[in-house]
Amino acid sequence: MKAISIALKDLQVLIKDRGMLFQLFILPLVFIFVVSGALGGIGASEEVKLPQLAVVDLDAGEHGKTLVDKLSADGSLEVVLTSSAEADSLVSQNKLVGSLTIPAAFTEGVESSQAVTLVLATAPKANPQAVSAIRMVIESIAADLSLEGQIIASLKQLGEMRGSLPDESEVFATEHVLAKARQQFVDAEARPLIQVVQSVPQQDQDQETTINYGQSAVPGFTVLFVFLAAQTTAKSIYEEKKIGSFRRLVAAPLSKAELLAGKLIPNFITNLAQIAVIFILGSLGMSLLGMAALPFAEVPVGTILVAIVLALCSSAFGIAIAGLARTDNQISGVSTILLWGMGLVGGSLVPIFLLERFLGKIPMVVPHYWANRAFDDLLVRRLGMAQVGLDLLVLFGFCLLFFAIGLWRFDYER
Amino acid sequence: MPPILEVENLVKKYGDFEAVKGISFSVEEGEVFGLLGPNGAGKTQTISMLTGVIPPTSGTARIAGHDIRKEADQVKKINGLVPQDLALYPTLSARANINFFGRIYGLHGRELKERVDDVLRIVSLTDRADQVVDKFSGGMKRRVNIAAGLVHQPRLLFLDEPTVGVDPQSRNHIFESVQRLNRERGMSVVYTSHYMEEVETLCNRAAIIDGGRIIAMDTIKNLIGMLGDGGVVYVGVNRIDEAILGELSTLPAVKDATLVPVPASPPGPDGKETAAETKLAGTTPVVKIVARHNQQALVNVLGCLNQQDIAVTSLEIMQPNLESVFLHLTGKKLRE
Numbered sequence: 001m002k003a004i005s006i007a008l009k010d011l012q013v014l015i016k017d018r019g020m021l022f023q024l025f026i027l028p029l030v031f032i033f034v035v036s037g038a039l040g041g042i043g044a045s046e047e048v049k050l051p052q053l054a055v056v057d058l059d060a061g062e063h064g065k066t067l068v069d070k071l072s073a074d075g076s077l078e079v080v081l082t083s084s085a086e087a088d089s090l091v092s093q094n095k096l097v098g099s100l101t102i103p104a105a106f107t108e109g110v111e112s113s114q115a116v117t118l119v120l121a122t123a124p125k126a127n128p129q130a131v132s133a134i135r136m137v138i139e140s141i142a143a144d145l146s147l148e149g150q151i152i153a154s155l156k157q158l159g160e161m162r163g164s165l166p167d168e169s170e171v172f173a174t175e176h177v178l179a180k181a182r183q184q185f186v187d188a189e190a191r192p193l194i195q196v197v198q199s200v201p202q203q204d205q206d207q208e209t210t211i212n213y214g215q216s217a218v219p220g221f222t223v224l225f226v227f228l229a230a231q232t233t234a235k236s237i238y239e240e241k242k243i244g245s246f247r248r249l250v251a252a253p254l255s256k257a258e259l260l261a262g263k264l265i266p267n268f269i270t271n272l273a274q275i276a277v278i279f280i281l282g283s284l285g286m287s288l289l290g291m292a293a294l295p296f297a298e299v300p301v302g303t304i305l306v307a308i309v310l311a312l313c314s315s316a317f318g319i320a321i322a323g324l325a326r327t328d329n330q331i332s333g334v335s336t337i338l339l340w341g342m343g344l345v346g347g348s349l350v351p352i353f354l355l356e357r358f359l360g361k362i363p364m365v366v367p368h369y370w371a372n373r374a375f376d377d378l379l380v381r382r383l384g385m386a387q388v389g390l391d392l393l394v395l396f397g398f399c400l401l402f403f404a405i406g407l408w409r410f411d412y413e414r
Numbered sequence: 415m416p417p418i419l420e421v422e423n424l425v426k427k428y429g430d431f432e433a434v435k436g437i438s439f440s441v442e443e444g445e446v447f448g449l450l451g452p453n454g455a456g457k458t459q460t461i462s463m464l465t466g467v468i469p470p471t472s473g474t475a476r477i478a479g480h481d482i483r484k485e486a487d488q489v490k491k492i493n494g495l496v497p498q499d500l501a502l503y504p505t506l507s508a509r510a511n512i513n514f515f516g517r518i519y520g521l522h523g524r525e526l527k528e529r530v531d532d533v534l535r536i537v538s539l540t541d542r543a544d545q546v547v548d549k550f551s552g553g554m555k556r557r558v559n560i561a562a563g564l565v566h567q568p569r570l571l572f573l574d575e576p577t578v579g580v581d582p583q584s585r586n587h588i589f590e591s592v593q594r595l596n597r598e599r600g601m602s603v604v605y606t607s608h609y610m611e612e613v614e615t616l617c618n619r620a621a622i623i624d625g626g627r628i629i630a631m632d633t634i635k636n637l638i639g640m641l642g643d644g645g646v647v648y649v650g651v652n653r654i655d656e657a658i659l660g661e662l663s664t665l666p667a668v669k670d671a672t673l674v675p676v677p678a679s680p681p682g683p684d685g686k687e688t689a690a691e692t693k694l695a696g697t698t699p700v701v702k703i704v705a706r707h708n709q710q711a712l713v714n715v716l717g718c719l720n721q722q723d724i725a726v727t728s729l730e731i732m733q734p735n736l737e738s739v740f741l742h743l744t745g746k747k748l749r750e
Contacts, residue, residue: 005517009503016505244499251465252518253490413468
C-alpha cells in the first residue's frame with residue numbers, strides 16, 4: 001500500500017513534467033515517422049521490385065503452361081521454373097519469396113470442372129508485403145483460369161445437349177446458354193475451380209532475414225525509448241536524495257522493498273503506456289505513410305507478454321543506474337550515451353539482420369537485441385509465440401541481473 | 415517518567431573518519447532539547463542515526479523504551495523528522511505533499527484529511543494549501559517542511575536546522591509552532607541549530623557539540639553561567655602588533671587577546687554576522703578580547719592602548735550567551 005502511495009506520487013510528479021512526457025511519448029513517434037518515411041523502402045525494395053517465385057509444374061499440360069505464362073507476363077514477379085526439391089531448398093533458405101506447385105492433374109481438373117489446388121509455400125523470413133503481392137497475382141490469374149475453364153466446360157456440355165434437341169428448341173437453347181453462362185460466373189466466384197493454399201515451411205534460424213525497415217522502426221524505436229525511460233527511475237531516486245525527501249522516506253516506517261517497489265512501479269506503468277501509445281500511433285502513422293500496419297491484433301498475447309517483460313527490464317535497469325550512478329551527470333549524460341549505444345548495437349536504430357552482418361553475435365550482449373528480436377519475430381516476420389520463448393527468457397534474465405545490481409549497489413544512506 | 419530518548423555512546427565512522435565520537439545524552443518527555451554546534455559538528459549525523467536513516471557504527475539509543483537498532487519500525491512510528499533540506503516535491507501542492515507523507519505513515523481517509531488540515535493550521539498555511547510549493551517563499555516552504563514531519567503526530571520530533579534561509583517573520587512563526595506543539599500537545603523536541611539565540615529561546619536544555627563530541631550539556635541558564643560575568647569585547651584600533659597583543663593577553667581580567675582576521679568583524683547584537691558591506695567598510699584591525707570580567711577587562715585594555723598611543727576606532731561588548739560559551743569552550747565562533 002505504501003509502495004502504491006510512492007508510485008502514485010511519482011506519477012503525479014511525472015504528469016507535471018512536460019519535458020519528460022515529450023521525451024517518453026512524442027519524441028519516439030517523431031523518430032518513427034521521420035525514419036520510416038525516409039527509409040521505409042530500404043529492405044523491402046529488393047523484393048517488392050521483383051520478387052522471385054519458384055514454380056514447380058507437375059502438370060505439364062495446357063492450363064499449367066498457361067498459368068506459368070501468365071505469371072511470367074504479369075511483370076510484378078520473376079518466375080523461376082524448377083524442380084520440387086530445388087524449390088523446397090531455395091524456399092527454406094529464404095533465397096526467394098516462395099514456390100508455387102502446380103499439381104499433376106491440373107489441366108485435367110480444370111477441363112473437367114474438378115476443383116484443383118495450387119500450393120504456395122512462402123519462405124519463413126519472406127517480406128509479408130511481397131508474399132501478399134505474389135499471392136494476389138496468383139489468385140487473380142487462377143480466378144481467370146477458373147472462370148475460363150468453367151465456361152468452356154459448360155459450353156461443351158451445352159453443345160452435347162444441343163445435338164439431341166429438335167429445331168424448335170433453338171430459341172430456348174440460346175436463352176439457356178446465356179443463363180448457363182451467367183450461372184458459371186456466379187459459381188466461379190463462389191466456388192473457384194482453382195484454389196490457392198499458402199504454407200510456411202519450418203524456419204531455418206541461421207539464415208539471414210530481410211524485413212521492411214519502416215516496419216521494424218516501430219518496435220525498434222519503442223524498445224530504444226522504453227529503455228531510455230529507465231533514466232526517469234534513476235532521476236527520480238536521485239532527485240529524492242538531492243532534495244532530502246529520500247532521507248525522510250528512509251526515516252518512515254517503510255521497508256526497503258516497499259521503497260524500491262514504489263520507485264519501480266511508476267516506471268513500469270509508464271513503460272507500458274509508452275509501448276501502447278507508440279505502437280498504436282506509430283502503426284497509425286505508418287498506415288498514413290502507405291505502409292502496412294503492424295499486426296498487434298493477430299498476436300495480442302505475445303505482444304503484451306513481450307511488452308510486460310520489456311517494461312520490467314527497463315524499470316530494473318533504472319534501479320541499476322540509480323545504484324551505480326553517483327552524480328546527476330552520470331544519470332543524465334553517461335547513461336544517455338550508454339542507452340543510445342545499447343540501442344544502436346541492439347538493433348533499435350539499424351535492423352538486426354543488417355547489424356549481424358558485421359557485428360556477428362555482439363548485439364546479443366544487450367537487452368535491446370532480445371526485445372527487438374521478439375517484436376520483429378512476432379510483428380514483422382509473424383512467426384508466432386513459439387519463436388519468441390528464448391527472447392523472453394533472455395530478456396527476463398537481463399531483468400533479474402539489473403535488479404540484482406541495483407539492490408547490491410543501492411545506497412540508502414547517501 | 416523515563417526519558418523519551420536515551421543515547422549511549424553513539425559512534426558513526428566512515429572509514430578512518432569519525433563523524434560522531436561517542437555521544438551520550440537523554441531527553442525527557444515533553445522537553446525541548448537543543449543540539450548546538452557549528453556546521454560539520456556531527457548534529458545531522460546524530461539525528462540521522464536516531465531516526466533510522468543511517469545505522470550507528472557502535473553505541474545505541476532507546477526511544478520511548480525501544481532500541482533504535484532492534485526495534486527500528488516501532489521507533490520510526492514514534493519519531494518525526496524535519497530534515498535540514500526542503501524535503502518536498504516542488505511541483506505538488508502543500509496539501510499533496512503533506513498528504514503523501516501522511517499516507518507513508520499509514521494514515522488514510524478521514525483521519526488523514528483531518529491531520530493534514532490540522533498541521534496546515536499549525537503552520538498557518540490553510541489558505542495556501544492547494545498552491546504549488548515551488549511558488550512559495552523560502553519561509554513558507556520551511557513551514558510545509560515542518561508540517562510534513564508533524565502529520566502523523568510524532569511523540570518525538572527531530573528538527574534539523576529548521577530555520578536555515580528563512581526570513582525573520584517565518585522564523586518567528588516556526589518558533590511559535592514549536593512552542594505551541596510542546597506546550598499544548600506535550601511533544602518532545604530535539605532541535606539542532608548553529609544559531610545560539612534559537613536554542614536559547616526554545617530549549618530547556620542543550621548540548622554543545624563540536625568535532626563529533628558533546629563538549630558541554632546543561633540547562634541554558636547553567637551553560638551561560640559557566641562564564642560568570644565574563645564575555646567578549648571587540649576593540650577596533652588604528653594599529654596593532656604581536657607585542658601589544660601579548661601585553662593585552664596578560665592584563666588582569668583578560669583571558670585572551672587575538673587579532674580578528676580581516677574582513678571578519680564582530681557579530682551584531684543579535685548574534686548574527688554583520689553584513690558584508692559593514693565588514694568591508696572597517697579596514698582597521700579589530701582585537702578580540704576574551705574577558706573573565708567584562709568591565710574590568712575593558713578598563714585595563716583601554717588603559718594599555720592609551721599608553722601605547724593607539725587610537726580606538728570601534729568598541730563592542732558581547733554579553734555572555736551561548737555564542738560566548740562556545741567561544742570560551744572551543745576558541746572559535748559557532749559560524750566559523
